[in-house]
Amino acid sequence: MSSPSDKLRVAIIGAGAVSDYHHVPALAIDPRAELVAVCDTSEALLAQRKADWGIDRVTTDAEALCADPSIDAVIVATPNFTHKPISLAAAAAGKHIMCEKPLGLNAVEVREMYTAARDAGVVHMTAFTYRFAPAMRYIKQLVQAGDLGEPRHFRSQRFLDWPETSWGWRQYKETAGAGDLYDMTIHRIDFAVDLLGPLKSISGAVARFAPRELTADGQACPPSDVDDWSAILGEFTSGATGVWEGTTLAKGYERGGFGHEWAEINGSEGSVVYRLHEPNTILRGKTGHDLAPEQVPPELLKPAGSPRDPSQGEPATVFRYDLVWEFVSAIVEGRQAVPSFYDGLCAQVIADAALQSHAERRWVDISDEPK
Ligand SMILES: NC(=O)c1ccc[n+]([C@@H]2O[C@H](COP(=O)([O-])OP(=O)(O)OC[C@H]3O[C@@H](n4cnc5c(N)ncnc54)[C@H](O)[C@@H]3O)[C@@H](O)[C@H]2O)c1
Numbered sequence: 024m025s026s027p028s029d030k031l032r033v034a035i036i037g038a039g040a041v042s043d044y045h046h047v048p049a050l051a052i053d054p055r056a057e058l059v060a061v062c063d064t065s066e067a068l069l070a071q072r073k074a075d076w077g078i079d080r081v082t083t084d085a086e087a088l089c090a091d092p093s094i095d096a097v098i099v100a101t102p103n104f105t106h107k108p109i110s111l112a113a114a115a116a117g118k119h120i121m122c123e124k125p126l127g128l129n130a131v132e133v134r135e136m137y138t139a140a141r142d143a144g145v146v147h148m149t150a151f152t153y154r155f156a157p158a159m160r161y162i163k164q165l166v167q168a169g170d171l172g173e174p175r176h177f178r179s180q181r182f183l184d185w186p187e188t189s190w191g192w193r194q195y196k197e198t199a200g201a202g203d204l205y206d207m208t209i210h211r212i213d214f215a216v217d218l219l220g221p222l223k224s225i226s227g228a229v230a231r232f233a234p235r236e237l238t239a240d241g242q243a244c245p246p247s248d249v250d251d252w253s254a255i256l257g258e259f260t261s262g263a264t265g266v267w268e269g270t271t272l273a274k275g276y277e278r279g280g281f282g283h284e285w286a287e288i289n290g291s292e293g294s295v296v297y298r299l300h301e302p303n304t305i306l307r308g309k310t311g312h313d314l315a316p317e318q319v320p321p322e323l324l325k326p327a328g329s330p331r332d333p334s335q336g337e338p339a340t341v342f343r344y345d346l347v348w349e350f351v352s353a354i355v356e357g358r359q360a361v362p363s364f365y366d367g368l369c370a371q372v373i374a375d376a377a378l379q380s381h382a383e384r385r386w387v388d389i390s391d392e393p394k
Pocket residue numbers: 036037038039040041042062063064065068083085100101102103105123124125150151152206
């Protein structure tokens with residue numbers, strides 16, 4: 024960090040929806056960092072972001088931005104097929120990297136990204152947003168403290184009611200890798216492994232229902248070739264079982280745009296539930312009692328030191344700012360970020376195994392990834 028203001032100089036690569044939704048607002052409240060440059064291949068969007076985000080320095084050349092010595096760190100929020108070349112360029116130039124999920128189009132790509140970032144000695148982080156939900160943080164503490172007894176079952180549902188028009192780059196294997204599996208279920212794979220440890224073996228399935236041959240404004244486009252439903256059945260190394268289901272075609276699951284998200288653990292002594300639309304509360308129950316709401320303790324509503332006021336804003340949105348807080352904290356504290364590219368790799372290996380399982384109609388064993 025050698026800017027005149029002594030702040031960490033961060034560039035955003037990919038000025039689309041997710042950067043606008045939470046990466047830019049998160050940087051704006053972090054006194055240790057500043058957004059100094061923005062890259063996007065769309066000149067029109069860059070012109071708009073100059074006004075939206077109050078930024079002067081914009082470029083369409085991601086690799087040149089990565090090589091720029093006046094940048095300390097990059098946030099990669101571009102379509103999935105571009106994550107690898109951009110992250111490799113950033114690692115080669117010694118930049119710290121937070122990259123959106125899925126890290127790549129398959130685990131082979133992601134292994135290369137992880138190895139490059141690790142060997143370059145930079146901080147690397149995968150943007151697995153939902154690890155930062157206060158309810159998720161509280162559940163992790165309860166699991167680690169043994170309050171649920173022995174975790175036996177993990178269960179995750181992510182149901183969205185999205186239009187059946189084109190998903191743009193998201194609807195092609197060439198640019199996205201997979202559909203719902205890589206877009207939504209991969210987050211749930213990540214937090215399940217974070218809570219219950221590694222998976223030993225899985226059986227997966229995907230399905231496509233919507234052709235998506237029209238854009239939202241009625242223009243014809245090539246049909247989708249990715250899944251809009253995905254499911255996994257898994258055995259954890261611990262012996263626990265896991266069941267995941269995700270879809271973007273669940274009619275009636277609007278819930279203010281946040282859709283339905285439910286993830287739970289049933290342990291030998293009790294059950295706990297995380298719901299995205301109530302991220303500051305868990306449901307908790309034990310034998311003889313129904314599940315009942317319980318507030319997340321105040322100290323877990325945000326990371327220590329964060330300037331974010333948990334009483335402000337839409338709870339299901341604002342916890343996402345804590346991703347950038349963790350990325351910047353790891354850099355200024357000289358430690359690795361959590362979740363790292365390694366975690367992104369472990370989740371991608373499992374997602375790929377789900378596709379393999381579906382294609383080959385069989386269970387697939389998951390092997391450990393070398394660190
Ligand atoms: N962590 C989360 O919760 C979360 C949420 C939404 C999206 N995402 C991920 O974030 C990424 C971006 O998603 P989005 O919804 O913002 O997509 P988007 O299409 O809205 O934005 C992507 C932007 O990248 C730009 N772009 C494309 N190629 C580029 C390149 N080579 N260099 C620079 N810019 C380039 C596009 O012009 C576009 O503006 C995806 O990987 C997606 O899976 C993660």
